[in-house]
Amino acid sequence: MTTLETYQRGLLDLVKSRGVPSTDPYLSRVASSPGIVVVREIAVWWRAFQIAAQCPLVSRALKHDGLFEATIEQYFSGHRTSPFVEELTEDFLGFLAQQADPFLRSVARFERALLSARAGSEAVQEIHFDRNPDLAFEALGRAGTIPPPQPGIRYLMIVDRNLPGMFRCTREVIADPEAQS
């Protein structure tokens, strides 16, 4: 008889796509069952639903590139996810803020700062964009094409809960394009 601990740790590993336990016959059976695919999909679907509702900007940016579902699944499998949406989105945006894509990274940092300000944080945060964020957000809102980066130009977004609308953006000409993002 599989112990409770073995059963639960094994199922968690399967749901998180951490590999198939080879020694336990029951868990091996679960690993090849159609049900485990559905359980995993439901778990990812819930995270996706919460993130899409709470983080519309990064969700649109990921959907624009056809990466939304895959990114949520990658995040779910690789991280301890919180059942509380505030913690979940904070952690997810932190995860995206480390990604290679500079635009996605900036959007994630901006959305994280904005959620933090809305939640009452008095911290003033600065986020750089390599393209016009107004135009980019407008394009995301209508599922249009995101404008390309503007070499030599940097947009500075300041998020501060004491500002009207909680943020403002300024355009800067930079001498060293390497410092753009």
Add this chain to the structure above:
Amino acid sequence: MVGADNLASHRATPALATTYEGGDIALLERILPLVDLIEVSPDAIARMDGKRARLRPEVLEEYACVTSSVRFIAHGIGLSLGSFDHWDEGYLALLDELFARVHLDWHSEHLATTMVDGESVGTMFPVPRTEEALDLICERVRLIQERYPVPFLLEHVIHLLPDAPSEFTPAAFLNAITSRTGCGLILDAYNLQCDAINQGLDVGGFLDELDLSPVREMHLAGGVVHRGFQLDIHSRLTNDTTFELANEVLRRAPNLRAVTFELLKEAVPLLGHDAIAAELSRIRKAIS
């Protein structure tokens, strides 16, 4: 309409309950005249406040405004009663807060695991029907019964995975828990249908074997099929076959106090207030 008009009525009429998680005053005003009880999920009305979860005061305020016209029951999601290591103390803190703010007729939790080794599993695992799990569950039920002064009920969850090796039938496991602890049960008619479709559960045999006297509450809901699995996502109205099964439970459960129509908050815009109100009226008529 099969079933809905036929629900048995030879016994004390159960109360009618439904889910309400706050933030939709128009829906609350619509359902208040139709129900006797509001089902509250503490986890669903909580938000993180620093490092701990707290109930959202604006939702508690909504509840406080309607206490003269409706009663409340709590139905937890995240206690993780079946975890091998420990349950979620954070959930108990939410429940403590809810008990301090809202009078609850009873409270309940799923017979399931949502945390393993402190990590959220992102869904619910059923508890395997073993002596080891039985001992663990019964001890935790005893602790809950000591902690809170109202009846505690357990709800069976659906099985999407192959049945784990077990020492009890599904009904015998529930019978063992209720006889050892004296706790009550929620019988979810839709969950039983999901298990019948997904796992071949013999619902008639299950009901024949189950001691129905601890059944205090019954859940009704509707869901969707995905990859051939019937899912317990409460996003649809109750279908007629669920009503037929509910009718049988109503006839046979002697201590049933409430029938709860469960609906995800996220499904409210999909169905609309009119359809939800009509569904509650339909269930009321059926159980009266």
